[in-house]
Amino acid sequence: MTEQQDVQTSTAPGQEATSQTTHASQAAAQPQQPAQSKGRAGVLMGGLAILIALGLTGGLYYHGHQGALAQQAELAQLKQQLTQVSDRLAHSGGEERALLGELGKQQQTLQEEFKGLQNRVLDLNDKRPNDWMLAESEYLVRMAGRKLWLEHDLVSAITLLGNADERIKALNDPSLMPIRKSLAEDITRLKAMPRIDREGLTLKLAALEDQIELLPLSNVTMPAAQEQQSQAVSSNPDEWESNLKKNWVKFTENFITIRRRDGAVEALISPQQEIYLRENLKTKLLQAQLAVYREQQGLYEDSIDKAQRWLGQYFDTDNSATRYLLGELDKLKGEQIQFDYPDKFSSQALLEQVLTERLQRIATGN
Known part of the structure; x- marks a missing residue:
């Protein structure tokens, strides 16, 4: 479009011929077509x-x-x-x-x-600054009961009750006098009971047991032979009966032969039976020792009785050791090893009552 305008402006002032204008426009029209396509x-x-x-x-x-x-x-x-x-x-x-x-x-x-x-x-x-001592006294009384009823330790029970009385005495309280009186009664009752030396009894039985191996067994004793009367026939016709007896004895001597035996007589039991006998005798004495600690009076007496019977039956009672053993067993058999202990202490109930009352006062604040 710009080239065409340029061509028109250049031809207008000179007013050239129409042929020239036509040729010029044709020549100018040919290059304008590709330019328009590019623009589009x-x-x-x-x-x-x-x-x-x-x-x-x-x-x-x-x-x-x-x-x-x-x-x-x-x-x-x-x-x-x-x-x-x-x-x-x-x-x-x-x-x-x-x-x-x-x-x-x-x-x-x-x-x-x-x-x-x-x-x-x-x-x-x-x-009450010393009430704890009252509780300690009650504990000592309970311990005394255990010593007495479980272990049958009479000495320890008496000692513990005495210690409980000392605690209450230190309180210096007049209201506790009934408890001290009850403790005194319990202590007196225990002191009045017979005491047994268990250790001494068991040691004696053990010493006797050691002597069993030294005891000799008894032997068979033969009776003394009696003097035989004269077997000579008398010439007196009045003694015909005695003469007949004498002739009969002489006749029977040819059928029965009597021989003398010199030397020691055999024992009543065999060596193996002897071993069993001594061991059984030791066992009986051991049972007696055990019965002492258990306070079984029946077992104690039965064991010693059987030991005495076996000693007299199978051992030599003329021997001094056997006689001594039998005598000691007879003494030990008369020992009392079983006692009836009190079922309870009267002081224990009083102590428990007083402690309960004081605890209730503590709880209520009185």
Whole structure:
């Protein structure tokens, strides 16, 4: 378009011939066609580029708008969750504060009660500072009962009761005189009981047991031979009966032969039976020792009785060791090893009653 304008402006002032103008316009028209096609292509390309740019811009805007909407939804959801969490924390915080307040009140109440108990204990200690000695006396009486009824230890029981009386005496309380009187009665009753030397009895039985191996067994004793009367026949006819007897004796001597035997007589039992006898005798003495500690009077007497019977039956009673053993067993058999102990101490019930009363006064604060 610019070239055409240039050609028109150049021909107008000179007013040249029409033929020349026609040839000139034809010559100028030929190069203007490709220029117009190029211009149209450029316009098309520019429009297409604008459309593409607009499309990309619209797509980017749509995508960004959708992302913004999603983010806004997520933010709204997070805000809602934070609101719920804050509400829960506020609610739980209120419960915890209420619980802590209640626990604080309970702790304060317990502290006040504890202080009150401390004051009461201090007050009671000022009033009765030696009541613990009374409880110790009650414990000693119970221990004395265990020593007496379980171990049959009479000496220890008496000692423990005496210690309990010393504790009560140190209290110097006139209201406790009935307890001291009851303790004196219990101690007197125990001292009046017969005492047994268990260790001494068992040692004697053990010493006798060691002597069993030295005892000799008894032998068979043969009776003394009687003097035989003269077997000579008398010539007196009046003695025909005695003469007949004498002739009969002489006749029978040919059928019966009597021989004398010199040397020691064999024992009544075999060597193996002798071993069993001595061991059984030792066992009986061991049973007697065990019966002493268990205070079984029947077993004790039965064991010694059988030992005495076996000694007299199978051993030589003429021997001095056998006679000594039989005599000692006879002495030991008369020992009393079983006693009837009191079932309870009268002082124990009184002590328990006094302690119970004082504990009740402590609980009530009187």
